[in-house]
Amino acid sequence: MERRERGYIWLEKELRLSLLISAGMILTFFAVLYICDPGFRFFWQFLLAALSADGIWQYVRYRKEYRNYVHIADYLEQFEEGNYEYRTETEYMRTGIRSQITEQLERMGNAFGTLRSGLIEEKENTKTLVTDISHQLKTPVAALSMCFELMEDARITDAERAEFAARGAGEIKKLKYLTETLTNLSRMEAGMIQIHPGEASLKETLVRAVNGVYLKANMKNIEIEMEDFKDMMLPHDKKWTAEAFANVLDNAVKYSPEGTTVHIRVSPQISYVFVEIEDEGIGIAKEEYQNIFRRFYRGSRPEIEACEGAGVGLYLVRQILEEQGGSIRAVAGKAGGTVFQMTLPKKSYVQE
Incomplete structure (x- = not known):
């Protein structure tokens, strides 16, 4: 039985019950009136008029x-069919309970629509994740397999065997980096990674981040220059904030040519501290500034596709900073490259 039919039967029963009660009360009133004054003029006419008026009012x-x-049923049926943008006539111009219920239903539809869009996006991101992981793992695994096969060949020289071993070691490092990044991502989203801000030296946190990428920068003859600033104690998680800075620095080194410089600048403001990391790399297209902080997003330029990565580093940076009340954005550098501008609050951030 359809909802409308059930509602019709229910309301019809309510009508009958209401008519029965009201008619009983009218008959009781007129019966008392008749007993008190049997000669009341137009008694039957008034009785029929009262019963008729009551019937019309009840209907x-x-x-x-x-x-x-x-x-209301129209809204619910549309919601069941997945049409969360359903709207009827302009009820907002009216007053009363119906317009209020309509407004609440429209808000509910908007909430359901947003939730569905989020679930669809999450599903697509999961598909992308599986594709990215398989792609990222396929390349180093295939390279490792080839290196070991060639190393087993008795016809190669010791020098060639050493070269293949070195290449294999490089692919193992890539696998390690990839698995660690994906593990951190999954732990962060599962709530297993807890950010615990505490008063700590900002300069020490930045030095810790620089040390994490120093060898990689040295291999490409890239200098990392930190402009001198007065150290300060900030409420932040030393480990994960250093991890965030290191991810930005790692990107700067990864996508910059050899012999360039990465600049780190710190400038205190009234309520927050401004940290800038500027590289002299390939730069980022303006339309991609917001996308680069999305999970699993990687640009389509050949220079980016040639480098290892899963597109989760900057996403993790944003998550870590926002958990502490900070932020991150990217802008174009004056001499090319990209400037990542990050903020951290001077006072402890309480997430609502």
């Missing part, structure tokens, strides 16, 4: 209730 009230019911 009008019933029709109004039924229209309201149908109005």
Whole structure:
């Protein structure tokens, strides 16, 4: 039985019960009136008029209730079919309970629509994750397999065997980096990684981040220059904030040519501290500035595709900073490259 039919039967029963009660009360009133004054003029006419008026009033009230019911049922049926953008006539211009219910239903539809969009996006991101992981793992695994096969060849020289061993070691490092990054991502989203801000030296945190990428920068003859600033104690998680800075520095080194410089600048503001990391690399297209902080997003330029990565580093940076009340954005550098501008609050951030 359809919802409308069930509602019609329910409202019809309510109408009958209401008519029975009101008619009983009218008959009781007129019976008492008749007993008190048997000679009351136009008694039967008044009785029939009262019963008729009551019947008309009850029917009008019933029709109004039924229209309201149908109005709500229309929304619910559309929601069941997945049409969360369903709207009827402009109820917001009216007053009363119906317009209020309509407004609440529209808000509910917007919430459901947002939730569905999020679930669809999450599903697509999961598909992308599986594709990215398989792609990222396929390349180093295939290279490792080839290196070991060639090393087993008795015809190669010791020098060639050493070269293949070195290449294999490089692919193992890539696998280690990839698995660690994906593990951190999954732990962060599962709530297993807890950010615990505490008063700590900002300069020590930055030095810790620089030390994490120093060898990689040295291999490409890239200098990392930190402009001198007065150290300060900030409420932040030393480990994960250093991890965030290191991820930005790692990107700067990864996508910059040899012999360039990465600059780190710190400038205190009234309520927060401004940290800039500027590279002289390939730069980022303006339309990609917001996308680069999305999970699993990687640019389509050949220079980016040639480097290892899963597109989760900057996403983790954003998550770590925002958990502490900070932020991150990317802008174009004056001499090319990219400037990552990050903020951290001077006072402890309490997440609502």
